[in-house]
Amino acid sequence: MYLLKGFGLRYKQIKGFADWLNEIIDGDSNAVSPYNRKVMQSCKSFVIWFVFNYVANDELIKADVELMELVKAQRYFWKRATKGGSGGEVALDLSDDELASIQSLLKDKLDKAIGNKNICHRNYLLWRLVKAFGLRIGEVLALRLDDLDLSGSDPYIEIVHLDKRTSRPDPRAPYHPKVKTLGRYLYIQPEDDDLVALLEEYISKYRVVEKNVMGGMKVTNFLDHDFLFIAHGPTGGARPMSCSSASRIANTIQVKSGVTFRWHLLRHSKFNRLYAAAQVSPNRDAAIDSIIYMGGWSSEASLLLYANRAVRDSTRRKLNENNKRRVADGS
Known part of the structure; x- marks a missing residue:
């Protein structure tokens, strides 16, 4: 009845289904089942399809804006009811010591590299770009040569949707x-100004392949793609770097450094710190707007993971301060 009238489902109905699913799939444990998430995502898409396709038959809903509000509400209900949903999650990241350890590892490998300097340079550059911009x-991996503007006083990279x-x-x-976030221009900041030289050196010296040119084998940076x-x-063929290759690099960093590492943790490290700084900024709203733009999001609602992290860390700091004060007071 609800679906055929384009109303979607009530939160109580969605939550009841989620609780039943949790019980039979997860045994009501604290673990989050990937299957459970997949089912909830599929059911959400199914319900929203009915909202879009049957809402026109009901005279109670006439405006597109009301339709979008209804869809937004349905998405919120399903997200909140999904076990392990992001409502209370925090953005895990890397500590300052862990960041320094990995950076030192990759820079040291680059400085000491001989036969594989092209690989070491590329991997260090990957690290620096993600770290600088939270990419x-x-x-x-989707960046193309035309997305870089390294000349002038304000060098930048462009993220293209x-x-x-x-x-x-x-x-x-x-x-x-696939870049599905909003397009944006990201300017290289003074603290990362060596990125320009790193990018230029990689493009001119290491982004090359050996080809048969005019009857002889020569190294050229004129490739058949612009990534x-x-x-x-020897087996790479200068093809665009794959997502699986980037994952293998992350695994190697984890093994060599002893730090639990994935690329998204480096991204979280950037935005956790930016969000925490924004909370004490005299112009918080402008700082938050800058973070939203930098991350390619559409609204502050997308910063929930970082907001939760900031609240958790602030609470921990206050507890630690109170504990230290009590110890000092002998109470």
Whole structure:
């Protein structure tokens, strides 16, 4: 009845279904079942399909804005009812010591590299770009040469939304990195000004391949694609770097450093720190707007993970301060 009238489902109905699913799939444990999440996501899409396709038959809902509010409410209900939903999650990240440890590891490998300097340079540059801008690894791998402007006093990189791409198709399809966040210009800050030299050196010196040119084998940086990062080595063929290759690099960093590492943790490290700083900024709203733009989000609602983290860390600091004060007072 609710679906055929385009009303969606009431929160009580969604929550009842979620509780039943949790009980039979997860045994009411604290663990989050991937299957449980998948079922809830599929059911949410199914219900919202009915909202879009049957809402026109009901005279109570006449305006598109009301339709979007209804869809927004349905999405919120399903998200809140899903076990393990992001309502109370925090953005895990890396400590200052862990960040310094990994950076030292990658920089040391680059400084000491001999035969594999192209790989070491690429991996260090990947790290620095994600660390500087909080990029998703897919956004980094989707970068093309035209997305870089390293000249002038304000060098920047541009993140281009998938729908805005007009150049040739990605040869990594269907597993190519897809930039679905908002497009944006990210300017290289003074503390990262060495990124310009790192990018220029990689493009001119290491983004190359050996080809048969005029009857002889020569090294050239004129490749058959314009993606920034490439696969190196005898079997790489200078193809655009794949998502699986980036994951293998993360695994290697984890093994070599002893630090639990994934690229998204480095992204979280950037935005956790920016969000915490914004909370004490004299112009908080402007600082938050800057974070939203930098991350490619559409609203502050997308910062929930970082907000939860900031609240948790603030609470911990206050508890620690109270405990230290009580110890000092002998109470």
